[in-house]
Amino acid sequence: MEIDHDDHHQDPMSMSAHLHRISRSRMREAFTISMKSALALLVVAFLSVFLYTTFSSTNLLLSCPCCDVLPHRITWPANETDAPTNISHVMFGIGGSVKTWDTRRHYCEIWWQPKITRGFIWLEESPPNNVSWPVSSPPYRVSTNISQTRNSSCWYCSRPSIRIARVIKESFDLGLTNIRWFVMGDDDTVFFTENLLTVLSKYDHKQKYYIGATSESLDQNVMHSYRMAYGGGGFAISYPLAAELVKILDGCISRYAPMYGSDQMVQGCISEIGVPLTTELGFHQLDIRKSPYGLLAAHPLAPLLSLHHLDYVDPLFPSTTQQSSLNRLRTAYNLDPGRALQHTFCHDLTRNWSISISWGYTIQLYPSLMTANDLEVAPLTFQTWRAWSDGPFTFETRPVDLNPCQQPVVYFLDGATKAGPSQTLTTYGRHVEEGEKCNLRGYIVAREVKRFKVSASKLDPKTWTKAPSRECCEVINARRGTGKVVEVKIRSCNPWESVSPP
Numbered sequence: 438m439e440i441d442h443d444d445h446h447q448d449p450m451s452m453s454a455h456l457h458r459i460s461r462s463r464m465r466e467a468f469t470i471s472m473k474s475a476l477a478l479l480v481v482a483f484l485s486v487f488l489y490t491t492f493s494s495t496n497l498l499l500s501c502p503c504c505d506v507l508p509h510r511i512t513w514p515a516n517e518t519d520a521p522t523n524i525s526h527v528m529f530g531i532g533g534s535v536k537t538w539d540t541r542r543h544y545c546e547i548w549w550q551p552k553i554t555r556g557f558i559w560l561e562e563s564p565p566n567n568v569s570w571p572v573s574s575p576p577y578r579v580s581t582n583i584s585q586t587r588n589s590s591c592w593y594c595s596r597p598s599i600r601i602a603r604v605i606k607e608s609f610d611l612g613l614t615n616i617r618w619f620v621m622g623d624d625d626t627v628f629f630t631e632n633l634l635t636v637l638s639k640y641d642h643k644q645k646y647y648i649g650a651t652s653e654s655l656d657q658n659v660m661h662s663y664r665m666a667y668g669g670g671g672f673a674i675s676y677p678l679a680a681e682l683v684k685i686l687d688g689c690i691s692r693y694a695p696m697y698g699s700d701q702m703v704q705g706c707i708s709e710i711g712v713p714l715t716t717e718l719g720f721h722q723l724d725i726r727k728s729p730y731g732l733l734a735a736h737p738l739a740p741l742l743s744l745h746h747l748d749y750v751d752p753l754f755p756s757t758t759q760q761s762s763l764n765r766l767r768t769a770y771n772l773d774p775g776r777a778l779q780h781t782f783c784h785d786l787t788r789n790w791s792i793s794i795s796w797g798y799t800i801q802l803y804p805s806l807m808t809a810n811d812l813e814v815a816p817l818t819f820q821t822w823r824a825w826s827d828g829p830f831t832f833e834t835r836p837v838d839l840n841p842c843q844q845p846v847v848y849f850l851d852g853a854t855k856a857g858p859s860q861t862l863t864t865y866g867r868h869v870e871e872g873e874k875c876n877l878r879g880y881i882v883a884r885e886v887k888r889f890k891v892s893a894s895k896l897d898p899k900t901w902t903k904a905p906s907r908e909c910c911e912v913i914n915a916r917r918g919t920g921k922v923v924e925v926k927i928r929s930c931n932p933w934e935s936v937s938p939p
């Protein structure tokens with residue numbers, strides 16, 4: 438086999454000529470390259486001037502309906518006090534759209550407090566009736582149109598996602614002062630801001646934090662990520678992390694642009710900074726179908742922070758709309774935010790009952806002694822987001838038994854009042870189901886209970902900085918009660934107290 442490799446046969450003389458030739462051609466090449474890069478530089482410079490003049494004339498602030506908040510850039514750490522975190526330290530960035538705003542604005546308006554909550558809803562264009570933008574809504578901003586500048590060749594990229602992923606950057610770039618946290622959400626995310634502050638206050642806002650929760654449906658986490666905060670549930674980014682994130686965001690988004698969601702792009706960029714997700718179980722993406730009842734009736738021991746996808750699940754309360762369900766839930770929430778949906782259960786040993794309370798929402802009465810370990814688990818009243826199947830979920834569920842003699846008698850919140858400086862009284866009326874078929878004596882007696890009255894003292898937000906532990910409850914009118922109204926008191930557990938059947 439002949440290997441034609443004539444370099445090996447050259448004499449030194451022609452070798453040096455050859456080297457000379459090479460270096461000459463290299464020089465020519467280098468010259469061409471430098472000419473090319475100079476040209477490229479010129480083009481870039483020209484383009485930047487062009488883009489600058491184009492975009493500075495369509496200044497974002499022109500679309501600002503409340504132009505009293507003028508941008509004022511600060512560098513971190515700003516000279517701020519170590520005062521406790523309050524609502525003024527949180528900047529919300531809501532990813533919205535002109536197309537869905539009218540049908541979704543009530544989800545924002547229920548938690549937004551004009552002139553108190555800070556932040557904007559980001560739209561793709563000016564709303565048609567921008568002159569009469571409702572004062573009850575978050576003020577809006579129009580996102581920069583990225584169509585011409587980024588990824589115009591990426592036909593498969595989701596442009597709305599890129600726009601929403603940039604909300605954190607556009608919010609940051611406004612340079613508002615004294616921001617400790619940037620909280621991102623969708624226009625159909627309902628935040629519970631008092632609890633959000635309780636939770637954010639646990640963390641040092643001068644460090645880099647990325648706080649949120651994953652999806653309830655396992656298939657979603659398999660498909661997207663287990664490491665990301667799902668955007669609809671909302672997530673919080675501390676100021677120092679936001680500062681690093683926005684610096685790399687645009688370059689970074691182009692790396693993750695083929696991804697499906699803006700939340701995933703943001704997570705991709707945060708992973709480049711090296712900050713993992715800190716999970717807070719009160720954020721609810723609600724990637725579920727049908728009734729969220731079971732999930733909310735067995736809420737984890739964590740403050741309620743958000744609810745999402747409420748247009749895709751049954752109303753929280755039966756025979757009413759989602760909007761009035763939320764209003765009803767908030768009557769109790771407003772009295773004692775930290776206690777909302779907190780799960781407690783107790784046994785009534787005079788009647789062998791198990792009572793499972795989700796404060797401010799629902800009570801399940803089982804005419805039998807169930808273990809705490811069973812009561813803690815969410816009854817499966819819902820299905821997965823993608824496949825509408827009975828699981829798997831990222832938390833435990835227990836099937837709702839088809840046998841009516843295994844199902845609870847259910848009560849829903851129908852009243853919430855203040856019963857003292859730091860006392861509340863919530864009442865729960867019986868939900869009458871069609872075809873209550875169980876005729877065991879225990880069930881007939883249980884169904885006679887028309888109402889629960891639950892007294893509790895306000896939950897101290899500091900509770901959430903301590904080791905988590907469920908509170909206890911007891912039936913206080915077991916002996917003298919008529920049977921129609923059961924009075925329950927929620928209190929901290931006594932030493933050595935546990936929910937153990939005799």
Ligand SMILES: *[C@@H]1O[C@H](CO)[C@@H](O)[C@H](O)[C@H]1NC(C)=O
Nearest residue numbers: 499500501502563564567568
């Ligand atoms: C209102 O909308 C019009 C037309 O879409 C636009 O030209 C104008 O700048 C908008 N004004 C504000 C305050 O956003």
Ligand SMILES: *[C@@H]1O[C@H](CO)[C@@H](O)[C@H](O)[C@H]1NC(C)=O
Nearest residue numbers: 514515516517518519520615
């Ligand atoms: C912030 O800094 C300015 C000047 O650097 C100073 O006058 C002011 O007192 C500081 N404020 C606080 C709250 O430390």
Ligand SMILES: *[C@@H]1O[C@H](CO)[C@@H](O)[C@H](O)[C@H]1NC(C)=O
Nearest residue numbers: 518520521522523524525526
């Ligand atoms: C929030 O805290 C700041 C101090 O950082 C204080 O100046 C402001 O009055 C507080 N706002 C509210 C609403 O409590």
Ligand SMILES: *[C@@H]1O[C@H](CO)[C@@H](O)[C@H](O)[C@H]1NC(C)=O
Nearest residue numbers: 561562563581582583584585
């Ligand atoms: C953004 O710019 C593109 C290209 O100029 C244009 O087709 C599109 O309508 C713009 N989008 C909005 C929402 O203004």
Ligand SMILES: *[C@@H]1O[C@H](CO)[C@@H](O)[C@H](O)[C@H]1NC(C)=O
Nearest residue numbers: 786787788789790806879939
């Ligand atoms: C409660 O259950 C225990 C043990 O199963 C039983 O001995 C007792 O009679 C029951 N009490 C009532 C009131 O049903």
